[in-house]
Amino acid sequence: xxxxxxxxxxxxxxxxxxxxxxxxxxxxHVSLFWYQQALGQGPEFLTYFQNEAQLDKSGLxxxxxxxxxxxxxxxxxKIQRTQxxxxxxxxxxxxxxxxxxxxxxxxxxxxxxxx
Amino acid sequence: KQEVTxxxxxxSVPEGENLVLNCSFTDSAIYNLQWFRQDPxxxxxxxxxxxxxQREQTSGRLNASLDKSSGRSTxxxxxxxxGDSATYLCAVENSGYALNFGKGTSLLVTP
Numbered sequence: 001x002x003x004x005x006x007x008x009x010x011x012x013x014x015x016x017x018x019x020x021x022x023x024x025x026x027x028x029h030v031s032l033f034w035y036q037q038a039l040g041q042g043p044e045f046l047t048y049f050q051n052e053a054q055l056d057k058s059g060l061x062x063x064x065x066x067x068x069x070x071x072x073x074x075x076x077x078k079i080q081r082t083q084x085x086x087x088x089x090x091x092x093x094x095x096x097x098x099x100x101x102x103x104x105x106x107x108x109x110x111x112x113x114x115x
Numbered sequence: 116k117q118e119v120t121x122x123x124x125x126x127s128v129p130e131g132e133n134l135v136l137n138c139s140f141t142d143s144a145i146y147n148l149q150w151f152r153q154d155p156x157x158x159x160x161x162x163x164x165x166x167x168x169q170r171e172q173t174s175g176r177l178n179a180s181l182d183k184s185s186g187r188s189t190x191x192x193x194x195x196x197x198g199d200s201a202t203y204l205c206a207v208e209n210s211g212y213a214l215n216f217g218k219g220t221s222l223l224v225t226p
Contacts, residue, residue: 004158006158031212033212033213033214035214040218042119042204042206042216042217042218043159043206043214043216044216045213045214045215048212048213055212056213059213091158091159093159095212103149103161103164104149104161104214105161106151106158106159106160106161107158108157108158109157109158111156
């Protein structure tokens, strides 16, 4: 079956522009996660959805970052007024579980470059 | 806050060698620990997941161990191959969902 897909794969934005990154999780997966990976670093947690409910957004670096999953499947991460420090790979992951731990399945990521 | 450390940061070995990658974490109250592989420009591929109640997991040439009390995990790769060249990431789950990652070990296996 299809894995987690993300689009676009690459995005170049001028400083100050708004961007929207899309994640299509594995069909039927209840949980969805966004992570940010800076160059040479491990991924850092941004936010977590269980179905359409955003249960944790503590990792979002500023109020310029906004994520939604209105119908409990596809999710969009929006960054307003992009800054150079937003340049990173944005990874989406999904998981079938709602309780104790299950594997998270990652998409290929969107590489955002802010110039 | 959970801190995850991976040693070494980079490793180069000749083909055929057995090798060990190390991961340590500061908070032992974990749900599970996962090892991932990341190829350049690609996402993460899950290799092994060890539940907190388990001591080790094996898949093919890979074996991962977990010692919760000492806050350590190792990933053992047997008979390394050039195709094993990648960055290996260790991640622990404390909260029931969010993963805390180390910075990874960059592995190069030379023919």
